[in-house]
Amino acid sequence: xxxxxxxxxxxxxxxxxxxxxxxxxxxxxxxxxxxxxxxxxxxxxxxxxxxxxxxxxxxxxxxxxxxxxxxxxxxxxxxxxxxxxxxxxxxxxxxxxx
Numbered sequence: 575x576x577x578x579x580x581x582x583x584x585x586x587x588x589x590x591x592x593x594x595x596x597x598x599x600x601x602x603x604x605x606x607x608x609x610x611x612x613x614x615x616x617x618x619x620x621x622x623x624x625x626x627x628x629x630x631x632x633x634x635x636x637x638x639x640x641x642x643x644x645x646x647x648x649x650x651x652x653x654x655x656x657x658x659x660x661x662x663x664x665x666x667x668x669x670x671x672x
Contacts, residue, residue, distance in 0.1 A: 578671040580610040582636055586624050586663040628665075636667035 588603040605627055606615035618627070628638065644662040 579668045580671045582610065582631065582667040582669075583608040584624075584627070584631075584665040584667070585615075586665070588661045590661070624663075631667055635669040637669060638665060639668050640664075640666040 585606045585608075586603065587606075588601060590599055590601045593599070603620055605618045605620055605624060607618070607627075608615045620627070632638075642664045644664055646661055
């Protein structure tokens with residue numbers, strides 16, 4: 575018998591806002607989780623650590639099969655003198671369909 579799979583998609587978004595007058599940056603991040611059959615994602619605000627969510631999904635039987643950086647910011651184009659940081663990341667998980 576052929577194994578059938580179901581898939582789950584996670585999108586992590588990080589946003590940075592820089593105020594040059596105060597020389598201050600603020601940031602936030604969120605994760606959107608699209609579960610099989612869901613019409614809307616589950617949304618969670620998090621700090622920049624997504625590993626606890628990866629572990630939670632692993633405990634539910636999900637296996638990470640793909641992880642992509644969708645976009646990133648590069649220093650000077652965004653008001654920074656140097657450095658780079660991912661700002662959008664997508665992960666795809668699968669598990670055997672019951």
